[in-house]
Amino acid sequence: EAGVAQSPRYKIIEKRQSVAFWCNPISGHATLYWYQQILGQGPKLLIQFQNNGVVDDSQLPKDRFSAERLKGVDSTLKIQPAKLEDSAVYLCASSVLQGAKNIQYFGAGTRLSVL
Amino acid sequence: RKEVEQDPGPFNVPEGATVAFNCTYSNSASQSFFWYRQDCRKEPKLLMSVYSSGNEDGRFTAQLNRASQYISLLIRDSKLSDSATYLCVVTLGTGRRALTFGSGTRLQVQP
Numbered sequence: 751e752a753g754v755a756q757s758p759r760y761k762i763i764e765k766r767q768s769v770a771f772w773c774n775p776i777s778g779h780a781t782l783y784w785y786q787q788i789l790g791q792g793p794k795l796l797i798q799f800q801n802n803g804v805v806d807d808s809q810l811p812k813d814r815f816s817a818e819r820l821k822g823v824d825s826t827l828k829i830q831p832a833k834l835e836d837s838a839v840y841l842c843a844s845s846v847l848q849g850a851k852n853i854q855y856f857g858a859g860t861r862l863s864v865l
Numbered sequence: 866r867k868e869v870e871q872d873p874g875p876f877n878v879p880e881g882a883t884v885a886f887n888c889t890y891s892n893s894a895s896q897s898f899f900w901y902r903q904d905c906r907k908e909p910k911l912l913m914s915v916y917s918s919g920n921e922d923g924r925f926t927a928q929l930n931r932a933s934q935y936i937s938l939l940i941r942d943s944k945l946s947d948s949a950t951y952l953c954v955v956t957l958g959t960g961r962r963a964l965t966f967g968s969g970t971r972l973q974v975q976p
Binding site for chain 1: 869911952954
């Protein structure tokens with residue numbers, strides 16, 4: 751079974767530039783998550799989708815971050831304009847309920863460096 | 866106060882040692898509990914779920930104390946390949962199923 755696919759793997763930009771990340775979840779997984787992991791910290795949820803609807807975006811800095819999942823499959827996360835503190839790994843995860851359990855599978859992430 | 870707190874370590878132990886990690890969570894409404902493992906520059910991967918009755922998977926034993934809001938992971942007979950960061954994770958359960966991660970505890974098993 752193919753895992754969660756993310757691209758690009760690495761991105762280096764200058765502050766105030768824009769950047770977009772792409773995620774393709776595991777086939778059939780209705781729930782998709784974007785997490786931000788800053789060096790030395792655990793991942794932090796940015797946004798959660800259920801199919802193409804937003805379930806939770808309370809921690810998404812909406813003045814600069816946006817995300818969409820138009821057809822309920824692939825998703826993109828955009829940062830515009832980027833700040834130095836956005837340097838992090840951006841992880842996409844997808845999940846499906848297995849009985850009472852919600853097991854999340856992570857992609858390899860996109861490592862963003864903002865200079 | 867952080868929602869999930871862990872000792873960052875690092876824990877440096879010799880091969881064959883037994884090592885224990887602890888974690889506390891602040892939200893008493895948390896319903897699901899996990900330990901994830903993250904290798905350097907890799908994505909987190911589920912190590913095991915944690916149940917109220919305690920559960921074991923080979924050399925790994927997880928315990929949950931809901932009254933104290935405390936989770937533990939015990940690794941017996943440590944292997945070099947166990948070297949990684951161990952992330953304590955909770956969810957609020959129904960509806961909002963996103964994971965809330967601790968900052969992780971780094972383990973280095975030495976030959």
